[in-house]
Amino acid sequence: MTHGTLSLLAQTGFPASMAQATLAHYVVVSLLMFVIGLIGFLTRRNLIIMFLCTELMFQAAGIALVAFGRFHLDYTGQTFVIFVLTVAAAEASMALALIVLLFRRKESLSAEDWQELKG
Amino acid sequence: MIERLAYLWPEIALFIATCVVMVMGLSRTYATRKATATIAALGTFSAAVLSFLTTPDGGEIEAVSGQLYLASMVPYAKTLIGAVATLLLLTMAGTVDRAEEADIAKGVRSFDPLRSNRAEFYAFFLFSITGLMLCADADDLIWLFLALELTSLPTYIMVAMSTARNRGREAGVKYFFLGAMGAAVFLYGFALIYGAVGSTNLNEIAVAFATGGISSLGMLGVLLSILGICFKIAAVPMHFYTPDVYEGAAPQVSGFLAFVPKTAGFLSILLICGAVGWNYVIPPDGVSPLATVMPSAEGTQLPEVLRLTLWVIAALTMTVGNVLALLQTSVKRMLAYSSIAHSGYMLVGVIVGPGIAADSFSGNGVAAVLFYLLSYGVMNAGVFAVLAALERAPGRDGEPREIETISDLKGLCRSHPMLGWPMVICCLSLLGLPPLLGFFGKLPLFTAAIRAGEIPLVLVLGVNSAIAACYYLKLAFAPLTEVADDADGDPIVAAPFRTRAAAAVISAACVIGLALGGNLLMQGARSAASYTEADAIKSRVPQANAAPVDRNVAAH
Numbered sequence: 001m002t003h004g005t006l007s008l009l010a011q012t013g014f015p016a017s018m019a020q021a022t023l024a025h026y027v028v029v030s031l032l033m034f035v036i037g038l039i040g041f042l043t044r045r046n047l048i049i050m051f052l053c054t055e056l057m058f059q060a061a062g063i064a065l066v067a068f069g070r071f072h073l074d075y076t077g078q079t080f081v082i083f084v085l086t087v088a089a090a091e092a093s094m095a096l097a098l099i100v101l102l103f104r105r106k107e108s109l110s111a112e113d114w115q116e117l118k119g
Numbered sequence: 120m121i122e123r124l125a126y127l128w129p130e131i132a133l134f135i136a137t138c139v140v141m142v143m144g145l146s147r148t149y150a151t152r153k154a155t156a157t158i159a160a161l162g163t164f165s166a167a168v169l170s171f172l173t174t175p176d177g178g179e180i181e182a183v184s185g186q187l188y189l190a191s192m193v194p195y196a197k198t199l200i201g202a203v204a205t206l207l208l209l210t211m212a213g214t215v216d217r218a219e220e221a222d223i224a225k226g227v228r229s230f231d232p233l234r235s236n237r238a239e240f241y242a243f244f245l246f247s248i249t250g251l252m253l254c255a256d257a258d259d260l261i262w263l264f265l266a267l268e269l270t271s272l273p274t275y276i277m278v279a280m281s282t283a284r285n286r287g288r289e290a291g292v293k294y295f296f297l298g299a300m301g302a303a304v305f306l307y308g309f310a311l312i313y314g315a316v317g318s319t320n321l322n323e324i325a326v327a328f329a330t331g332g333i334s335s336l337g338m339l340g341v342l343l344s345i346l347g348i349c350f351k352i353a354a355v356p357m358h359f360y361t362p363d364v365y366e367g368a369a370p371q372v373s374g375f376l377a378f379v380p381k382t383a384g385f386l387s388i389l390l391i392c393g394a395v396g397w398n399y400v401i402p403p404d405g406v407s408p409l410a411t412v413m414p415s416a417e418g419t420q421l422p423e424v425l426r427l428t429l430w431v432i433a434a435l436t437m438t439v440g441n442v443l444a445l446l447q448t449s450v451k452r453m454l455a456y457s458s459i460a461h462s463g464y465m466l467v468g469v470i471v472g473p474g475i476a477a478d479s480f481s482g483n484g485v486a487a488v489l490f491y492l493l494s495y496g497v498m499n500a501g502v503f504a505v506l507a508a509l510e511r512a513p514g515r516d517g518e519p520r521e522i523e524t525i526s527d528l529k530g531l532c533r534s535h536p537m538l539g540w541p542m543v544i545c546c547l548s549l550l551g552l553p554p555l556l557g558f559f560g561k562l563p564l565f566t567a568a569i570r571a572g573e574i575p576l577v578l579v580l581g582v583n584s585a586i587a588a589c590y591y592l593k594l595a596f597a598p599l600t601e602v603a604d605d606a607d608g609d610p611i612v613a614a615p616f617r618t619r620a621a622a623a624v625i626s627a628a629c630v631i632g633l634a635l636g637g638n639l640l641m642q643g644a645r646s647a648a649s650y651t652e653a654d655a656i657k658s659r660v661p662q663a664n665a666a667p668v669d670r671n672v673a674a675h
Contacts, residue, residue: 061309061310
């Protein structure tokens with residue numbers, strides 16, 4: 001990184017203090033949440049953890065929406081988030097119902113115990 | 120916005136039917152409970168009729184909502200959804216509560232509303248169809264997200280409740296988890312598109328992309344959206360669940376899954392691609408946007424990144440689906456892989472787009488996709504209806520089992536001609552044999568791709584059609600052969616639900632009949648896929664909005 005770039009960054013106040021969180025901060029946080037959720041979903045085998053990982057991905061999208069809404073000075077993003085929360089709640093209720101259904105049969109929360117379907 | 124409610128009559132009819140079904144399914148009287156299926160069928164049928172009659176053509180919708188592209192596909196898509204849904208509903212008879220109802224009839228136990236699933240099952244069916252219809256007339260990312268979720272959330276439960284076996288539950292959970300993941304991916308994509316443009320309205324997104332170019336943030340959003348929706352259409356990176364879920368669910372529900380989420384996914388992909396590429400929206404320069412609808416020669420293609428991505432997805436989807444289908448012995452798994460392959464075929468139409476010669480059907484990829492959805496919906500309903508209409512007579516455990524392997528179908532034309540022949544006809548049609556509907560579905564995909572110069576893709580499509588012929592012929596010839604020695608013991612009988620067999624026969628009749636009337640339907644698909652219903656706009660837009668640009672010049 002050249003001296004010019006550094007001084008340019010310093011002028012724009014980088015690294016910013018918490019009081020000056022910019023759009024980029026929010027987007028990076030939401031991207032991290034999304035990626036963590038995705039990795040967790042693909043690697044963990046506990047059904048509840050897997051479900052929480054998809055919730056993490058949903059909420060990552062929510063953070064991005066709110067941040068973009070503020071950035072564009074537009075309320076659509078926040079409206080969208082309300083709908084996302086509603087859908088996420090509906091999914092949560094379904095997930096728990098399905099998980100309870102499986103748990104009653106095999107007394108286990110691991111996805112590995114359910115491998116009847118293969119071919 | 121409130122005017123748009125007037126275009127939602129089909130959805131309103133479906134919603135009313137849903138509410139009635141939810142209440143009636145809990146009645147203590149058997150006749151009332153039994154009538155739920157009839158009410159549901161009335162709902163889907165009246166939705167189809169209402170879509171055909173009351174949904175105005177694209178021009179009028181555009182005049183109200185300002186939606187500029189693909190509005191004319193709404194009546195066509197909704198009519199086709201309603202019609203195929205009615206066909207699918209016929210196959211659903213007796214899916215849930217079969218053992219309970221038998222016990223109640225015998226007087227072993229009395230009706231218990233808490234144990235009954237009938238009301239929920241039909242309500243979920245109708246909710247899913249409502250969501251699918253709402254997908255067709257989405258003009259906003261929020262609307263599209265909610266419609267996609269309304270389509271898919273009920274299907275997870277339907278899979279889980281469709282059989283009493285553990286397999287169905289496992290399939291439901293698997294489907295739900297991967298579905299939630301897919302939903303999160305396309306939701307994140309929607310969020311990024313919103314971030315790049317500052318609006319969730321598809322029309323405004325199209326204008327912003329056309330004027331300002333597509334930023335990398337916006338392109339990432341579009342790619343993530345397509346990737347997430349690939350789950351719904353069972354395309355390659357997100358296809359792993361398909362064979363397991365189709366195998367675990369009851370055959371009639373598998374048939375439902377092969378049509379409903381797939382159609383929702385394709386309608387959404389068309390909407391998103393319409394917003395990104397195929398630049399039919401030339402930005403307004405102080406004049407009404409309605410005046411400036413015109414295809415530009417270079418604007419008829421998708422952005423290169425998106426085109427390449429879809430190209431790879433399409434080629435892989437076709438190949439993976441067909442090759443793996445070859446290796447299957449289970450009928451449902453084979454059909455699941457072939458359903459993956461069919462998604463690949465349809466993606467070819469998406470890649471081609473409306474084409475430069477948007478007037479002719481042969482060059483219009485979007486029209487080809489819309490027509491293929493109809494033909495696939497009918498053929499697919501027929502094949503799965505036959506599977507649903509057959510079962511093994513109850514053995515020692517007293518529970519009838521569904522048939523599984525291809526050899527179970529042997530001799531079907533002799534033992535059950537009303538099921539065997541529909542199976543043969545629908546399989547040959549899925550394969551794309553000339554006089555049948557499937558051929559007329561596939562042909563426009565070929566011609567559109569050739570006219571767009573996508574020669575490598577046409578080669579992939581051709582090779583894959585040949586591979587598909589191998590396993591579809593295996594499936595089609597099984598019913599024609601002599602009855603084999605049945606090693607499995609229990610004989611194969613027709614399930615005691617006549618509507619399932621009726622659905623198979625109706626599908627086969629449609630496969631032949633619609634092929635005869637194919638030209639008319641293709642005309643319908645073509646006008647559904649045309650952006651510029653120029654005259655319709657001209658005649659319906661109030662004078663204040665009408666701009667003095669000669670639209671006939673623009674359209675040609």
